[in-house]
Amino acid sequence: MSFIPGQPVTAVVQRIEIQKLRDGDNLILGFSIGGGIDQDASQNPFSEDKSDKGIYVTRVSKGGPAEVAGLRIGDKIMQVNGWDMTMVTHDQARKRLTKKKEDVVRLLITRKSLEEVVRQSMMQH
Amino acid sequence: MFFRERSRDCHKSRSKGSSRSEKSVTINAPPAEPLLGDQSVRGEEVQDDNWGETTTAVTGTSEHSLSQEDIVRISKDLDDSVGLDCKRYLSVTLSVILGLVVFLTPLAFIILPHLFWSDRLRACGTACEGLFISVAFKLLILLLALWALFFRPRKASLPRIFVFQALLATLVLLIVLSYWLFYGVRILDSQDEDYQGIVQYAVSLVDALLFIHYLAIVLLELRQLQPYFSLCVTRSTDGETKHYNLGQLSIQKAAVVILENYYKDFTVHNPAMLTASKSRATRHLAGLKVYNVDGPGGNNAAAGIAQSQSRAMIAAAARRRDSSHNELYYEEAEHERRVRKRRARLVVAVEEAFTHIRRMQEEEQNKSPGDVMDPREAAQAIFPSMARALQKYLRTTRQQHLHSMESIQQHLAVCITNNMTPKAFLESYLIPGPTLQYGQDRWLARQWTLISEVSVTSGLKEGTIFLLKCIEFSLVVTAKKIPYIQLAEEFIDPKSHKFVLRLQSETSV
Numbered sequence: 001m002s003f004i005p006g007q008p009v010t011a012v013v014q015r016i017e018i019q020k021l022r023d024g025d026n027l028i029l030g031f032s033i034g035g036g037i038d039q040d041a042s043q044n045p046f047s048e049d050k051s052d053k054g055i056y057v058t059r060v061s062k063g064g065p066a067e068v069a070g071l072r073i074g075d076k077i078m079q080v081n082g083w084d085m086t087m088v089t090h091d092q093a094r095k096r097l098t099k100k101k102e103d104v105v106r107l108l109i110t111r112k113s114l115e116e117v118v119r120q121s122m123m124q125h
Numbered sequence: 126m127f128f129r130e131r132s133r134d135c136h137k138s139r140s141k142g143s144s145r146s147e148k149s150v151t152i153n154a155p156p157a158e159p160l161l162g163d164q165s166v167r168g169e170e171v172q173d174d175n176w177g178e179t180t181t182a183v184t185g186t187s188e189h190s191l192s193q194e195d196i197v198r199i200s201k202d203l204d205d206s207v208g209l210d211c212k213r214y215l216s217v218t219l220s221v222i223l224g225l226v227v228f229l230t231p232l233a234f235i236i237l238p239h240l241f242w243s244d245r246l247r248a249c250g251t252a253c254e255g256l257f258i259s260v261a262f263k264l265l266i267l268l269l270a271l272w273a274l275f276f277r278p279r280k281a282s283l284p285r286i287f288v289f290q291a292l293l294a295t296l297v298l299l300i301v302l303s304y305w306l307f308y309g310v311r312i313l314d315s316q317d318e319d320y321q322g323i324v325q326y327a328v329s330l331v332d333a334l335l336f337i338h339y340l341a342i343v344l345l346e347l348r349q350l351q352p353y354f355s356l357c358v359t360r361s362t363d364g365e366t367k368h369y370n371l372g373q374l375s376i377q378k379a380a381v382v383i384l385e386n387y388y389k390d391f392t393v394h395n396p397a398m399l400t401a402s403k404s405r406a407t408r409h410l411a412g413l414k415v416y417n418v419d420g421p422g423g424n425n426a427a428a429g430i431a432q433s434q435s436r437a438m439i440a441a442a443a444r445r446r447d448s449s450h451n452e453l454y455y456e457e458a459e460h461e462r463r464v465r466k467r468r469a470r471l472v473v474a475v476e477e478a479f480t481h482i483r484r485m486q487e488e489e490q491n492k493s494p495g496d497v498m499d500p501r502e503a504a505q506a507i508f509p510s511m512a513r514a515l516q517k518y519l520r521t522t523r524q525q526h527l528h529s530m531e532s533i534q535q536h537l538a539v540c541i542t543n544n545m546t547p548k549a550f551l552e553s554y555l556i557p558g559p560t561l562q563y564g565q566d567r568w569l570a571r572q573w574t575l576i577s578e579v580s581v582t583s584g585l586k587e588g589t590i591f592l593l594k595c596i597e598f599s600l601v602v603t604a605k606k607i608p609y610i611q612l613a614e615e616f617i618d619p620k621s622h623k624f625v626l627r628l629q630s631e632t633s634v
Contacts, residue, residue: 031634032632032633032634033632034629034630043629059631090630097634098634
């Protein structure tokens, strides 16, 4: 998941659709994010490359809409509803996920296990 | 002579009515002579009988209101007004008499026994003579204290007496009288021999007087120091507003304080700046004319017609698509541009003028006493180069009547003497200052009228409104109580200020 400047980023992604849960006046998704281009990337426990300033899932609340949809802790979010999340600040990421007018968010996430699965399936051939 | 009297009374009643009606904007002129002449022709006998009932008598009211003509008259004949001076001198004489009586009473108490029955008096021992010293010093302190508190130069003459001062004077009089009564009955009549007792009695009177003086300080001076009301003062012509915090004063005293601050805080009243809005207002309704299509109706319908006419005019004026707001905007923009251009020219001219003169040093003075000028001559020398620009600027900002050439040259001389920069010299012309800054002839009215619905000696209350009127404008004063402040305390331990770096934040969505 590291990127070489000037080269396009390629990753194996999984599409996850989360329905927002209405809790009173708020719409919650049920997970926590960390990271961003304005944060200190070296403290990210989930990233392989410690210079990766992407948005990672740091906590998934049990039984929440995110867990039901298949989000796991440590996932890196690449896109939210078509908006890029690899080069955003922490606050911008939060805003893209918590838009009040949207009931559902479609995420593209990537995790290390996905790549391994793809490699294994390619090796079988 | 008879009809002239009646006309004067009618004139007074009509002008009183006009000054009391706060709703009307214009003040009606007194009726012309021929109108009354018609009345006299109609029925002499009828009016002869009941002219006593129909004549309006001017009774003393609690509000001190004068019509405009009276004010003008009074301000012109200020020297001839005996009434005001009489009041002032009367109060001064009364207070001096009271002071003398108060001062001489203890001395009289001590001296009278010696005059009348000195042979039977017991000899004055050491303690008694000590009391003499005490009386002397206390009287001296009382004298100085009275001088300090009461005999200060008056700064205003108020319409009514000051209630607290009157009460205190009455109290002092009561005390002195009761002491004299006791003295007269128990000591003079019975010719008491105990001289020490008599001296102690005199000392007690002086003590009582000193305590009354302390009461006077608290009532007259200290009680008003703590701010309790906030007064909002608005000028009626241009709406300039200032706020003042005052203590618990009577309305007339509050008026004096406000007027003192008015001369120092409010910018000078410039009637030339007000004509623009008036002309706009007249143009607003000027284009409309009302025609009575149904012919002249009866007298009882006249009021109804007038009302409907005015309503129709207002409605038509509101509906008319007039572009006066457009005119106002462009006019103001144009005026602003012109003022700024003139101001730029003025600043440059003054700066240039100031470079023409230079202060001469000491050594040079001794060496060449040639073309030396004192500040006045220096001012006169450089004034012509900036005069035209200054005059044009003053005319554009409509201030030209506030400054005479003499005053400008004088101001220039002062600025040169004190090494002021051109900017400092121009400050008083670029920005309109408070009324005190201009000559005494601009102070216009020093005779103000206090118009109030409640008695002027009553204290200020929440929501009190009164008016201070002078010839050209009036000040509307509203009193509001300063809100009661409830202060709560919160303790923060200085050791509780701890911080962590917020570099990896986590947000839950």
